[in-house]
Amino acid sequence: MTPTIKDVAAHAGFSIATVSRAINAPHTVNPATLAKVREAVETLRFRPSPLGRQLRGERTRLVGVVLPTLAHPVFAECLQGIDELAAAAGFRLMLTTTQYDTGRERRAVDMLRAQRVEGLILTVADADSHPLLDELDADGPPYVLMHNDTQHRPAVSVDNREAASDGVRMLIAHGHRRILMLSTPLPASDRVRQRHAGYVHAMQQAGLAPEPMLEIDTAADALPPSVLARLTNGARRPTALFCCNDLLAMVVMRGLRHARVRVPQEMSILGFDGLAMGALLAPPLASIGTPNRETGRMAWRQLTASIGGECTGAAPRLVLPHTLCEGGTIAAIASAPLADVAHITHIAHLARVSHEDGEFELP
Amino acid sequence: MTPTIKDVAAHAGFSIATVSRAINAPHTVNPATLAKVREAVETLRFRPSPLGRQLRGERTRLVGVVLPTLAHPVFAECLQGIDELAAAAGFRLMLTTTQYDTGRERRAVDMLRAQRVEGLILTVADADSHPLLDELDADGPPYVLMHNDTQHRPAVSVDNREAASDGVRMLIAHGHRRILMLSTPLPASDRVRQRHAGYVHAMQQAGLAPEPMLEIDTAADALPPSVLARLTNGARRPTALFCCNDLLAMVVMRGLRHARVRVPQEMSILGFDGLAMGALLAPPLASIGTPNRETGRMAWRQLTASIGGECTGAAPRLVLPHTLCEGGTIAAIASAPLADVAHITHIAHLARVSHEDGEFELP
DNA sequence: GTGAAAGCGCTAACAG
């Protein structure tokens, strides 16, 4: 069996208390004693069991992470960011995924609380109304939402509304007037809601008519005829598509390719996520980038601030800057000038970064 | 504070022993008592602390997972597979990533062993010679390697050598004779070594001359002139490229596109990994697919078999079937017939599955 | 059927 502090004490010829002190407060023991204890620790290959410490109650050095899925690179990158800092700080990560299922979210959090995690980092389906989070606020360990875009709870994310607005304004600045927003058929997350609000805002600001999101089935091999018709026929035919995420954008690009619609000549495409892989497409996908790794890192920092300094009960909301990832999927087109374009110019200050965050790692 | 078994005992008017029994062996207590205890558990919202149980020593229900990175979809998908089964079985996952760093691998395993995990699932840089694994064999908890392709240790993976051979044989069957294998500049992992061995084997079997792997810097924006020259000039000019992974294949495809080399007309491309995203490229990337989610699941099963049934000390090696993901990046070309093509025909039995494993999940 | 008590590995008073 693995050696315990008792074995070390016996081997070194001291009490377990002295061994404990030698390990946790070396300066309080006699150097000679220290040496003997260290020697015993070495020969027995003793590693103090966190369980004993954890049971004593002070700190478990455990943090729970709850994510919808790892199949989406955005969340995998966030987790990567958390893990970097957590490992360096000597914390252990307990991970669960939920597949966007509220029941699984609850079970996961219950399990993690039972394990006495010191804090939680989580991405939930919808953060605005969520009894689970209310409970956490009331009597739970500190937590930080990640990628959830809500005003009412501690969270780290980009401003999805503003980011979407910026993207749509860029499309408008390129001469587009009929811009349609596309989304996945899943029930709207807070993120997607915010992105649509941003789209609506930018359109109205420019005096253009926003439309409801058009839902696309990403599982299908091709775009259904009805969708294709909506995209390519009639006076309402859009000249640009704003896709609520990059994977959707890629699926749509494939669908258009099969339908012989040229991108960007006949249709401009803007995605959201800034996946590194988008830069490898032909043409490279223009997208709104979110700093995923950095989001994970900052969520960690916010959380440890709450854990360490008891001062502020809840971490504040932290808004990280988004970026515009330029690509080849947006064409400038000639069109009637707008009455007012003053508000468009401010996007110039945005850094034009190409996929800053996600560098691939090759196996 | 969170309630303990003591609080429940006090509330119900029984001893903590009875409460413990009511929870863990309900049939051994008086039904009336059971009801009272249950009621107390409900009102206090008592959740037994795993820490107490874990300290008692029997089982921690903790499993450690050590991966090189999550930035690569292959590993993220594996983890997804593990998590599915682990959560269902009531196990908790402790995760660490290593960035292919041996030092971090060791620290991660040390930390997890200290936490008294009941088992480990890990992907290491190179499994064949690895003191860490020898230690685990000697006195550690059971472990299973995932995606590491080695004969000498418990592992779940595809047969990388055979998979690579199958892929190269397919290229040969399409008429290709000058086939080059491309790899990333990283020090070779056991996987890449096996894949190259498979390439060499298939080439020699067909009487063709294998060549050393050509290393490509995937971080660069374009292919360097020297590489481009090797790929496009002279009599040794290859007609097909076998890339040791899909991301590399995509980078190479972009490089060729920029150099105005048409795929597949002037160059055929075969990748390895079967990333779902490959199907979204133009043309869709042909690749050798690995069942990642299933690899994770099977690694879990192998591990729990070792944990549960003390019978076999070590789980055996498990080889999962690979698949050929058809795409549009391979062209048939006319070429001199081979002396012997009998050995090629056997690839017909391989399932031609298009990206069976990785369905995207959209946020 | 139930309770008292010991002990898992460790830390933190409190004595010596």
Place this chain on the structure above:
DNA sequence: CTGTTAGCGCTTTCAC
């Protein structure tokens, strides 16, 4: 500076 002791939350004999 070091040892003794009392728990942390829980399970598990062993009596009653």
